[in-house]
Amino acid sequence: MGSVSEQLLTLDLLADWLRRYAAIVDEHKTYLTELDSAIGDADHGANMARGTAAVLTHVDDATTIDALLKKAGMTLVSTVGGTSGPLYGTLLMKMGMATGSVVELSAEDFGKALRAGLEGLVARGKTELGDKTMVDALAPALDAYDAALADGSDLHDAVAAAAQAAAAGRDATTPMVAKKGRASYLGERSAGHQDPGATSSTYLFDALADVIGA
Amino acid sequence: MKKLINSPDDVIADALKGVEASDDNVRVDHANRVIYRATPKEAGKVAIISGGGSGHEPMHGGFVGIGMLDAACAGQVFTSPTPDQMLEATTTVDTGAGVLHIVKNYTGDIMNFEMAAEMAADAGIPVETVVVADDVAVQDSLYTAGRRGVGTTVLLEKIVGAAAEEGQDLGAVKVLAQKVADNGRSMGMALTSCTVPSAGKPTFDLPEDQMEIGIGIHGEPGRHREPIGDAKSIAKQLVDPILQDLDFTGSPVIAMLNGMGGTPLIELYLMYGEVVALLKEAGVEISRNLVGNYITSLDMAGCSLTLVKADEEMIRLWDAPVKTAGLRWGL
Numbered sequence: 001m002g003s004v005s006e007q008l009l010t011l012d013l014l015a016d017w018l019r020r021y022a023a024i025v026d027e028h029k030t031y032l033t034e035l036d037s038a039i040g041d042a043d044h045g046a047n048m049a050r051g052t053a054a055v056l057t058h059v060d061d062a063t064t065i066d067a068l069l070k071k072a073g074m075t076l077v078s079t080v081g082g083t084s085g086p087l088y089g090t091l092l093m094k095m096g097m098a099t100g101s102v103v104e105l106s107a108e109d110f111g112k113a114l115r116a117g118l119e120g121l122v123a124r125g126k127t128e129l130g131d132k133t134m135v136d137a138l139a140p141a142l143d144a145y146d147a148a149l150a151d152g153s154d155l156h157d158a159v160a161a162a163a164q165a166a167a168a169g170r171d172a173t174t175p176m177v178a179k180k181g182r183a184s185y186l187g188e189r190s191a192g193h194q195d196p197g198a199t200s201s202t203y204l205f206d207a208l209a210d211v212i213g214a
Numbered sequence: 215m216k217k218l219i220n221s222p223d224d225v226i227a228d229a230l231k232g233v234e235a236s237d238d239n240v241r242v243d244h245a246n247r248v249i250y251r252a253t254p255k256e257a258g259k260v261a262i263i264s265g266g267g268s269g270h271e272p273m274h275g276g277f278v279g280i281g282m283l284d285a286a287c288a289g290q291v292f293t294s295p296t297p298d299q300m301l302e303a304t305t306t307v308d309t310g311a312g313v314l315h316i317v318k319n320y321t322g323d324i325m326n327f328e329m330a331a332e333m334a335a336d337a338g339i340p341v342e343t344v345v346v347a348d349d350v351a352v353q354d355s356l357y358t359a360g361r362r363g364v365g366t367t368v369l370l371e372k373i374v375g376a377a378a379e380e381g382q383d384l385g386a387v388k389v390l391a392q393k394v395a396d397n398g399r400s401m402g403m404a405l406t407s408c409t410v411p412s413a414g415k416p417t418f419d420l421p422e423d424q425m426e427i428g429i430g431i432h433g434e435p436g437r438h439r440e441p442i443g444d445a446k447s448i449a450k451q452l453v454d455p456i457l458q459d460l461d462f463t464g465s466p467v468i469a470m471l472n473g474m475g476g477t478p479l480i481e482l483y484l485m486y487g488e489v490v491a492l493l494k495e496a497g498v499e500i501s502r503n504l505v506g507n508y509i510t511s512l513d514m515a516g517c518s519l520t521l522v523k524a525d526e527e528m529i530r531l532w533d534a535p536v537k538t539a540g541l542r543w544g545l
Contacts, residue, residue: 077326089329
């Protein structure tokens with residue numbers, strides 16, 4: 001593999017990322033809804049599938065990365081609804097705002113955009129690590145991604161490390177007691193169930209790993 | 215599932231057609247799923263919007279009209295509307311004096327209204343937000359999303375709507391709204407679950423001889439489940455936690471005995487009689503009241519009690535004219 005600076009995330013690759021994400025969500029929508037039935041209101045799979053399908057109708061139109069991500073984010077906000085719409089929407093919109101009007105990103109700049117997205121999501125959801133939410137998958141994934149790049153890994157290895165950390169973070173939500181969202185009304189009864197939002201968040205990194213062949 | 219619907223996917227769209235057909239005082243933007251007053255408010259007056267998941271009718275669409283809301287955004291059943299709907303409503307109703315958003319405390323509603331308020335601010339429209347979190351069934355702690363917003367929302371929309379109608383500015387309207395929110399408490403109970411059309415089956419299973427105390431308005435679990443008792447004992451289970459949470463003596467109180475959608479009025483009146491007796495015993499003076507279905511949970515059987523600790527000004531605003539599908543007097 002070449003050095004990190006030679007490996008770029010292009011507009012086309014990121015459009016493929018969103019397409020692949022929609023495909024994975026669609027494939028797992030029944031599973032996501034089952035997870036949500038246990039501790040939420042049984043609509044996560046259906047809502048995310050509807051939203052990501054709507055994103056697909058716009059991905060071809062974008063001519064810059066920021067436009068692609070902002071439009072995808074806004075589309076999720078207006079079609080997913082509930083809490084997942086604003087959270088996923090904020091993640092992508094803040095990423096778009098961080099990239100600027102470009103057609104390719106370095107691995108480092110993509111990491112910075114992800115970080116800006118996560119910070120936006122945390123501010124929107126007023127969520128911390130350990131609350132049994134999307135953050136429990138996303139934060140460890142971003143940390144692993146940044147650490148891998150800092151250690152001199154290339155993009156492929158950094159994305160693979162991120163996907164692995166996201167999955168571990170997702171699995172760690174099972175024993176947690178929910179402190180945010182509708183699952184929190186269950187209190188202790190929310191423990192023993194994997195978080196649906198953390199689950200759909202891991203698909204972001206699975207999709208990225210798929211499209212760059214990591 | 216037995217329901218008067220065409221298909222689960224079309225419930226909201228079809229119901230909005232009926233809302234429009236039934237009431238000359240409102241118009242409906244079907245594309246954005248927003249219910250507006252047919253005749254907009256005069257320029258210079260603060261506008262008020264609310265919204266939330268559908269399934270709680272008459273809230274919020276039934277409270278659009280003179281003396282209450284300027285617009286209501288309808289979400290999917292039990293799902294928050296989206297920021298683009300709220301932004302559209304906010305932009306449309308603003309007369310130049312700013313807009314108050316009335317939000318019930320659910321994570322989804324909070325986030326979506328927050329995004330809409332940010333977008334409206336970007337567009338140069340001053341927006342203030344009041345969050346209703348009055349359900350004493352939820353223990354307020356750092357470990358939860360906080361109390362749910364329920365019955366106080368109805369009384370707040372009436373009182374604050376009157377203040378906006380008489381021309382109070384956005385700052386004053388916001389202060390009043392917060393005061394009503396801070397002084398309202400609710401407690402609910404269910405005899406049955408409800409059936410969400412898209413799910414097709416009851417949200418939870420409640421055996422014939424059991425009731426759920428402390429229920430929310432979306433079929434969330436209550437505080438506990440127990441064998442069903444008589445009306446007197448159930449009334450006590452609603453009144454006691456409310457009075458333990460806030461001292462309602464020494465002020466005029468507005469009371470609402472609300473049906474969850476599937477309970478006949480005769481039982482609501484019966485329950486109200488029990489509640490009044492208990493409140494009298496506790497030294498609480500009810501100045502105004504509502505008995506009926508105002509904030510429902512689809513076809514759930516059960517009821518909730520809301521008390522707002524008012525003052526003379528709030529009572530004056532409560533008595534002001536109102537003309538909506540859900541509340542109508544003085545006009």
